[in-house]
Amino acid sequence: MEKIEIEITEEHKGSRIDKALSAVNPEWSRTQIQSWLKDSLVLVSGIQVKPNYKVRLGDIVTVEEPELEVLDMVAEELNLDIVYEDKDVLVVNKARGMVVHPAPGHPSGTVVNGLMHHCTDLSGINGVVRPGIVHRIDKDTSGLLMVAKNDKAHVSLVDQLVNRSVTRVYTALVHGHIPHDNGTIDAPIGRDQRERQNMAIVDKGRHAVTHFKVIERFGDYTLVECRLETGRTHQIRVHMKYIGYPLVGDPKYGPKKTLQFNGQVLHAGTLGFDHPVTGEYLEFNSPLPEDFKDLVDEVRKSVDKTEE
Secondary structure: OEEEEEEOOOOOOOOEHHHHHHHHOOOOOHHHHHHHHHOOOEEEOOEEOOOOOEOOOOOEEEEEEOOOOOOOOOOOOOOOEEEEEOOOEEEEEEOOOOOOOOEOOEOOOOHHHHHHHHOOOOOOOOOOOOOOEOOOOOOOOEEEEEEEOOHHHHHHHHHHHHOOOOEEEEEEEEEOOOOOOEEEEEOOEEEOOOOOOOEEEOOOOEOOEEEEEEEEEEOOEEEEEEEEOOOOOOHHHHHHHHOOOOEOOOOOOOOOOOOOOOOOOEEEEEEEEEOOOOOOEEEEEOOOOHHHHHHHHHHHHHHHHHHO
């Protein structure tokens, strides 16, 4: 990444930060800048600000401009697990280890590459790299993902996410014995200032709420259901770490000594939303993947043996 420092002059003071920066460098679109602000790549005097921040005379704005990688968008036959499809929306059950859309380091083999082979009608609101993509789940998280097949459907689904009316329920295996049966984590999430690739609980982060319920306890491990009220990057992983119960196998937020599993043990098992055209509420359920179930069985058996 190239780091650029800009001092705000009389000409731009009082303007929204995205407008001011796009005026300073016309090659930066306001949409790009807003995305960089969200990812903490734009800081004012080292502090993260909101997109509606109005710059002041003398402000030092630091921009870390991501290096662009030209991506060759190729349709690939990936045998995606499509659990529902009509002319407006599509629901795919994403396998663990699959990236949602092409990005530097992952130019192919993504959900988007598979979708492009499966159908030609996908919404274009998110551009050529993320056609149809309304929301994402992490590479090593398995489960249900909704896709928009036209722009009208895309706007409706995004509005439902913003209004928190989408049902998103995950199952996770976490370290530790959670003593209470349920709870709510309400803590803001933002970019970790020490580890820029990670998210963390930060005072000026974005509002984030996760509701959890204990399914089963296995000695030093607990199987939980997590229901998202908001949908921030790595929300469940960060929130569970914050209360002292990090996800098993999580390479970013969990302990180094953990059960053997390629990535966090997390599955997006329930997804519900109002159909963008008919208004009918649709809900889909995906069973736990076999490797997830096998790991839970192993933990359960090991606890049973110690109690014999």
